[in-house]
Structures are given as C-alpha cells and as structure tokens.
Amino acid sequence: MPSSSIVIVSKQTVYPQHKSAIKSDLKLSVSDLPMLSCQYIQKGVLLPPPLLSSASLISLFKVSLSKTLCHFPALAGRIGTDNTTGHLYILCNDAGVDLYHAKASHLSAAALLPPPDQDIPAAYRRFFQLDNTLSYAGHQKPLVTVQITELADAVFVGCTMNHAVVDGTSFWNFFNTFAEIARGEGKISRAPDFRRDTVFDSPAVLAFPPGGPSVTFSGDDPLREKIFHFSREAILKLKSRANNTNPIQKPHEVSSAEIMCKQSNDNWAVTNRKSNGKITSVTESKPPTDEISSFQSLCAQLWRSVTRARKLAATKTTTFRMAVNCRHRLEPRLAPLYFGNAIQSIPTVATAGELLANDLSWGADQLHDNVVAHDDATVRRGVKEWESNPRLFPLGNFDGAMITMGSSPRFPMYDNDFGWGRPLAVRSGKANKFDGKISAFPGREGKGSVDLEVVLAPETMAGLENDSEFMQYVS
Template sequence: MPSSSVVVVSKCTIHPDHNSTIRSLRLSVSDLPMLACHYIQKGVLLPSPPLSSPDLLHLLKLSLSRTLSHFPALAGRLQTNHAGHVSILCNDHGVEFFHAKAPHLTSTALLPPPGCDIPPVYRRFFQYDNTLSYAGHTKPLVAVQVTELNDAVFVGCTMNHAVVDGTSFWNFFNTLAEFARGAKKISKSPDFTRDTVFDSPAVLPVPDGGPAATFSGDEPLREKIFHFSREAILKLKFRANSPALKPEISGEAVGKQRNDSWGANCKTNGTITSVFGDIVSKKDPTAEISSFQSLCAHLWRAVTRARNLSPDKTTTFRMAVNCRHRLEPRLKPLYFGNAIQSIPTAAKAGELLTNDLSWGADLLHHNVVAHDDATVRRGVKDWENNPRLFPLGNFDGAMITMGSSPRFPMYDNDFGWGRPLAVRSGRANKFDGKISAFPGAAGNGSVDLEVVLAPETMAGLENDSEFMQYVSGETVIN
C-alpha cells in the first residue's frame, strides 16, 4: 500500500459565509500549554457517496463555509500582543481545503482483519504533519482533506490544539456533517464565553521563533487498534470492583451488569444500587470504579508487563479529563476551547503487577473522583505561578498518556449517505505510550483503543494472554 497512491489534486481556501461578529478570543490557561503540541488530526472513513466528484466537493465546501460561520474562531489566526498575551484573531481569513484521490485504495485494504497494524497510508489523509499549534500565528487553524478512494471517501480534519480540545473538535466535525446532510441551522452552537476560571492575565514565556516539540517523533513505532466489546469491558469492570475474584468471570456475574452505562448507577425504590446489586451511599455515587477506569487499568498493567520494567521503576498513567462539568458553576457543555487537565497516576511497576486489577483501577478511580472544582482551580493557580508548555511524551520509558474519549460522538457523522465505517487519526502527537480511546464502530458501549508503542513493546502486548483474552477478534501471537 504505497503512500504515493494518495495524490492531492487541488487546494483552495474556504471562508465563512458570514462575517464574524467576534473580534478576538484570548487563549486560556488550558489553551496556552498546547502551543507546543501538534495540530489534532482526526477523520472518518465513509461509504462511497451517491454523488459525482464535483457535486461531492461542492457540497463539502458549502457545508464547511456554513460551519465556519458558527465557529468564527477557526477561520482566524493566532496573534501575540506586545504584552505577550496570545489570542485568536477572528479575521475570517479562512481555512484550507484539499482534494485528494487514491483510486487504488479500497475500504477492505484500509480495514484489515483484527491483528493487523493500522495501515500507514492513513497518515496521507491529513495535512500539516509535524506542525505545532504555535504555527497558527501564520498558518490556518484548520485544514480539511477529502480523499476519494476506490469505494469510499475519507474526510480528514486537522485542527489547532491550542484552539480546541476533543469536545470542541468533534462539535465542529459533527456540525460539518450536519450541514452536509441538509440541516438549515446548527443544533449545537459552541459557547465562546471567556469569563471563566481558565481566563488569566498570566503570560507564557515563548522563545524567539516559537516553542519546540517536547518529544522527538523520530523513534520507530507500531500503531494498532484493539477492540473491546461491551461484554469484555463489563468483565473487566466486575474484576476491578471485586478484588477477591479471579480473572475468569462467570456469565451469571457479568449478566448483572447488562444495564451499565460507563459506570453510571441506577436508582431503585429511592436508593442507589450499583450494577452489581450492592447498595451505594447516596452521598457517594462515585464509589464504583467505572468501566473506562477498569479498561485503563487493564491496559496500564499489560503495557507495564510488556516493557519489562524493574519492579522499583515508577510508571505513570496520564489521563486527560474534561473540566467543564467539574467546575462550580459548571462551564457550558459546548464551551469552545480547551477545558482539559491532565491527571497523572503513578505506581511502582512491581506493586502494579503483583496486585490485582482492582489495585491499579482504584488508583485511577480515586484520582479522577478527586479532580473536583477545588482541584481544577489549584491546577490553574499552579500554572499561573509557573506558566509552561504541556510536556507531551514518554520521558522515562515508563509513561502512558491516554487521550480522546469513547464518549465523543465520533460516529455521529453521517454526511448524508451513511455513518462512518471507521474513525482514524494521522501521525500527530504520537510517541511510545500514546493511547487514544474511540467508541467502537458497533456502539453499545464497545471501545476501540488506538495504541502506539515501541515495536518490542507491542510484540509483548500481543503475546500477553491476560490482556488479549479481552480483545475481540484476536488471539495471542505465538
């Protein structure tokens, strides 16, 4: 599958179909650290549309123009004033639109059987490789590439990470699909409020010429999707919340969890009952370890085993959390920008592996639950006292960074001819230990983990029977 099979045939600039009524938006305490991160690269593989190529391009360009009118910040550029404050200048300069063709690529080739690595050709479906978000001072904040394949089409979106987080990214993408389907108005308008705890007069010192990436990006890596069905995740959740149990869970026990929805509890006769039938205190509805925390702990332990770390080596699992609902008062769910903080959870490799799944899952759970309004505000104050870029990377060989979320509406992107066949990413922000969580294509609580590891670590993970027994459609490699 040679990368040369993808050829860009045209490029143009798309402007909003209405002028912006917003002059500028100052980057926040949550935005500024991302200036040294690559632009986000995410996209969807769609069925072949019942449209000619010219009609398809006209539809997508028109839809993009309409979408930009509701997201005027994305049609602007970054600007740093004399005091050092960085803002988005909403000047309607537009975004770049690329049309590419790859007539020899099929959806079958792009969706190989379980057990195969992600085809590297996906990287050719995105623009602005290795571009740091600081470049938004001169580059567009968004680039959309539409790649026509033999029997499908890929819509790839590259977006400045100092301007958006995953929530804002997918709201934009969903709106683009919504207008392509023929919507006359937007259903989920972004909120451009800047009077929040994240708005700050603090200045981030930036070296002349801009920041440098915090990871090399040159090391050999393998990328793979591991699919976890709802059933498998419920088994992991049961293990995490039942430390006395062995890994093998009976069908009867898992059956008690059928109505689980990412760790949510259900109310019965005025009391709150966990999915295991246990009574949970009304004052502490978060006592239960969630499905996603259980899955993260499972991955953390498996990658730590595959890395063959010394028992006294500290391993760290970083998880990005959405702060919109953690603040008091809450931010609007569609607050535009970054509203995320990173939660590091550390443990000695020996302790993580000699204890059962519940031990590591409990560490992750308590850190997430403890990240409340006061914690968010402490994080803001800490950054204001020491403004710095986000240190993305695996600096000691023992780190894992979890990004994205299975909650994001990635498959709510029917452009008018069918929902996505798959969601994939480009090469941006990838290093040994970078994980991205996507909802499974089948929905119903399934999860796809996009795992990026050093080749020898990936091989160890593939041979890990404790890990692989929960992965759908794969067997341990001998």
C-alpha cells in the same frame, strides 16, 4: 506520479459564508496556552462511497464547510500575540481555512480495515495535512485544514485542527456540525459557547523562545500502531473484575453512559492527593454506588499489561496520564459546549512492582480515586499552580515508563453522516504519536464498546500482543 501515490488534486481557501459574529478576539486561556507546543489534532472518518461525482462531492464539502465556519468563526481566524502584554488571542479575522481534494484510487475500504491482528495501515497518515506542525504555527497557518480523499470505494474526511484552539470536545462538535450541515439539516443542534469569563481566563503570561516552542518528543523513533477492540461484554467483565463483583447486570440493562463512566461519581471528593499522583488519605467516604468505572477498569488493564510488556524493573516508577474534561467539574459548571480547551492532565503513579504484584482492582482504584478527586477545588488549584509557573505541556514518554491516554469513547465520533451513511471507521494521522500514546474511540457498534488506538515501540507491542491477561478481552 506512481499509481500507488495519493494525489492532491486541488487546494482552495474556504471562508465563512458570513463575516464573523464574534466582535472581539478570544484570549487563549490557561488550558489553551500549554498546548501551543503540541501538534495539531488529526482525526477523521472513513465513509461509504457517495452517489456523487467528484465535482459535486467537493462542492458539497466546500459549501458545507463555509456554512459551518459561520457557527465556528474562531476557526477561520489565526493566533495573534499582543506585543505589549504578551497575551495570545484567536483573531476572529475570517482569514479562512484550507480544503484539499485528494485521490487514492488504488486504496479500498477493505485494505484500510484489515483484520484485527494487523497494524493500522500507514496510508491513513496521508489523509491529513499539516504533519509535524505545532499549534504555535497558528500565527501564520490556518487553524483548520480539511482533506477529502476519494478512494476506490470510499471517502475519507480528514480534519486537522489547532490544539491550542480546541480540545476533543470542541473538535468533535465542529466535526459533527460539519456533517449535520452537509446532510441538509436546516438548523444546527449544538451551538458552541465562546464565552471567556471563566476560571481559565488569566493575566498570566507564557514566555516563548525566539521562533516559538519546539516539539517535546522525538518523531523519529520506530513505532507500531494498532487498534484493539473491546466489546460491551468484555468491558463489563473488566469492570466486574476491577470492582471485585459479579457481573449481575445483563448487557441490555447497562446504558452506554454507565459503561463509560458514572458522572455522579464526580460529585464525591477524595482529597489530600500528593503532587505525584498518589492518594494519601480519604476525607470523604464513598457512597455504596460509587464504583470504578468501565473505562477506568480498561485503562488499569492496559497500564498493567504495557508495564509488563516493557519489562521494567520492579522499582521503576510508571505513570498513567489521562486528560479530564473540566466543564462539568467546575462550580458553577461551564457550558457543555464551551469552545476551547477545558482539560487538565491527571498523572497516576506507581512502581512497576506494586502495579503488577497487586490485582487489577488495585491499579484501577488508583486511577479511579484520582479521577474522582478532580473536583472544582482541584481544577482551581491547578489553574493557580500553572499561573505561578506558566509552562508548556510536556507531551511524550520521557523515562520509557509513561502512558498517555487521549481522546474519549464518549465523543460522538460516529455521529458523522454527511448524507450517505455513517462512518465505517474513525482514524487519526501521525500527529502527537510516541511510545505509550493511547487514544480511546467508541466502538462502531456503540453500546459501550471501545476501540483503543495503541502506539508503542515494536518490542513492547509484541509483548502486549502476547499478554494473555490483556488479549482475553480483545475481540
């Protein structure tokens, strides 16, 4: 084995410490089923070195994982299909999850945290299991695998989880609980809610070809991956520009929650939205405090700059797609820790010409209006529309002009101290990556900073790196 290889030392199946407390199987919902053609989620944290031997470290993770599964028994199960009805379920059968122990003594934290002008090291792709695995494979494969990779002076905890079973909210609640238990907390702080009597529960049946679905994007295209960091101050400047205002607030007066998105905006509806994502009319006026959020401002700048870097014809239609959490949009609201997928995708469209001919506020307003419009009625219409035509989620960049924003800077990714220090970085594997796939992470320093993990074709990435309008905000 070459010295530069990542070596798998062991693999073991971990079972919940106690049998599942869920007495019935969990039916996959209207929000879960479309994700069966998506690959498993791969996210993890780079941690400082623990003062533990390898044996003690792996023992800690095994015991902690076993205890965590008691609170998330669905993740120790498998997916099953009822051959009579065609409905799919999470079988809470305590089949267990896989825990891998790997070593990469040739890699250091410094090598994995290169200067900002360099791409993300390819080594991160080796810190996860179940590459290229579609969530439909959860019929046979574990719904979760965890890989603990010991580096020269750090540890990487990589978690791979079935996307038809969890969205980002549920993924990070599991991860946070795993860390909480590992560091010896006697009681978990955020128990998941496994209810299924929601608007997403449906009698609709999603049909599959023999053998299951296929991936909807090519995994062979050349790509570059890079982290762009935006400080709180830079994001405030973007927000001010998008709202055509002066940044009168001092940085210390702005909370992290406000930086990301004012949830109060979700209570104001903009209706009569065309199916292609354009706003045609506003039927309820916005309050004076309703403004384009910081994150929407950042997304608008990215949309403009990537579109420019792609050198699209002025008449070419571009699409910016983002997933929204529906838990707080429904009336009555879902529990904040509802377990499963509770997301819908919002496409916003514009021609390249109109996006670039107008200023930042124009594109930001298109995104903002679509997000604000996504209220209870819109969520329910989306459910009914899917029920009339059940289908898988088409993940990819099919016309060369699409951007897909995933994850969220509001997820508590750095709240993962396993007992010896908070993460040095948050990174992902190779899953679900294609030209135009963006993932948003909180910056390590918090306070409203954001990291964008940007995946683009090499020539587009080069154009983005040379886009002065975009790069002036990058630190």
